[in-house]
Amino acid sequence: MKLKDATPPDATFDPAAAAIEVGGVSADSRTVRPGDIFVALAGNKTDGARFISAALSAGAAAVMAEQKPAELGSAAFIQVSNARRALALTASRVFPQQPATIAAVTGTSGKTSIAAFVRQIWSELGLRAASVGTVGVVAPDREVYGSLTTPDPVELARTVDELAREKVSHLIVEASSHGLDQYRLEGLRVRIAAYTNLSRDHLDYHPTMEAYLAAKLRLFTELVSADGTAVINALDEHAPQVISAARRRGLNVITTGGADSTIAVEHLTRDGFGQRIDVRYAGKQHRVALPLVGGFQVENALVAAGIVIASGGDVARTFAALGNLEGAKGRLERAGVFHDAPIFVDYAHKPGALEKTLEALRPYASRRLVVVFGCGGDRDAGKRPIMGAIAAEKADTVIVTDDNPRSEDPAAIRAAIMAAAPGATEIGDRAQAIREAIHALEAGDVLVVAGKGHETGQIVKDRVLPFSDHEAVAAALQQEKAA
């Protein structure tokens, strides 16, 4: 395609460059192919401008940047005011196909669960549906694991284009705060934007909670199309700010979960490991039998229903479909039982999630609620004592272990948690921590192994050691059986 067709309208370049043929776009000199546009981004670790000569050696036909580089060789220069935004917009021109209906969900917790729910409901309504997020790409024809919640803009645009070619008509994408802050989703034609909640996370990246919320609000104030719909969990304390941002933008607003919400909860009862909900929407009552544990899953399920209804889904069939939902892998998932005590694997790796998960399981523990968890290295260290205190307050038995120490000293991470969790036991080796927790279980106990959810590795220094909480639980149960 021609350079002028690949670049966003506000890009400026020498008119002679307009007709240059470009092959693709990359912000990484290591993946540049001959004929590509190289976009120089000022990064968090280094500056892409330092790699312009490497990109030119790799055959870049043009360099896109906010400032003109000293050396360009024979390559064209494309000046833009916001290189990250321009990268995503260029990627969406290079990869132009998109499913007709795209929804994006943001919030500290619940995105992966909601993406899985929405995909399942759409599929049940007979639509070709896909999701992109923490657990990768899940589509009718394939499942591909990814490393980021919101992929980088080039990979995202390429994936979305492929999905459209695979005849996916309905897509839901997780919009992380990093993704929104770094303009990874620009160029996506988002018709429905959803918000779950806001609690402490990623304060190693966002300077304040206000900045963290502001990144999330971009989905409503800038990204979703002006005639789109906002679906907002009314039970979250920051919901009023999201609702007013959505209203200011002129979006259609659907609120969920509260007594006065568009999708209102009239009555809620626990029913074994499921829940019965009477929901009211547009003057009509719908009875929902949700086969999932935890009040937060009700919030997630209703946001998911709101998204599907906003996309034109049949209302009665949408609420009926909630009765068949499967939880996302490793989200408060029952992974086994020992001495009649259920064992859950959960992805709570931030304070708000840990609190909600322990609260959700408390009613099932007639004896002890036991939690095994740790905190990731190279991530917001401030979370550690907060999570320690929450575990000590909300659980009866706390075992502090390792969860992706990365470059940090695992013992120091555990010590920061332990300092705020009086009475907790420290067992660094995660498999051993799980074994000891299971060995001590008795009828009436409930165990939750939190923090890794669907993950399949333990990141120690630069190595990813194979590790799965599901497998560790299964191995421990096997060992108990053999004993």
Ligand SMILES: CC(=O)N[C@H]1[C@@H](OP(=O)(O)OP(=O)(O)OC[C@H]2O[C@@H](n3ccc(=O)[nH]c3=O)[C@H](O)[C@@H]2O)O[C@H](CO)[C@@H](O)[C@@H]1O[C@H](C)C(=O)N[C@@H](C)C(=O)N[C@H](CCC(=O)O)C(=O)O
């Ligand atoms: C802090 C952060 O978000 N960093 C992301 C960001 O990197 P960056 O742009 O700051 O990159 P950088 O390393 O400083 O390099 C600057 C530029 O030089 C380029 N470069 C670098 C080296 C070279 O040889 N040649 C070259 O051209 C790089 O490609 C880049 O364009 O943009 C990259 C491309 O999109 C991401 O891969 C990278 O994610 C890193 C790996 C990461 O760990 N991100 C996590 C924290 C993240 O994004 N998490 C969120 C939230 C998860 C959650 O909600 O829990 C997610 O969406 O997954």
Ligand SMILES: Nc1ncnc2c1ncn2[C@@H]1O[C@H](COP(=O)(O)OP(=O)(O)OP(=O)(O)O)[C@@H](O)[C@H]1O
């Ligand atoms: N609505 C919710 N409110 C509070 N906590 C929740 C909610 N939904 C899920 N959680 C907790 O957060 C964990 C992660 O859930 P999920 O993966 O759906 O969220 P996410 O927003 O995609 O998280 P991440 O940003 O880590 O990918 C769950 O295992 C559970 O402990």
Ligand SMILES: N[C@H](CCC[C@H](N)C(=O)O)C(=O)O
């Ligand atoms: N996307 C999140 C996942 C964290 C999962 C947890 N197991 C940890 O390593 O802290 C992050 O990279 O911060």
Ligand SMILES: [Mg+2]
């Ligand atoms: Mg997620």
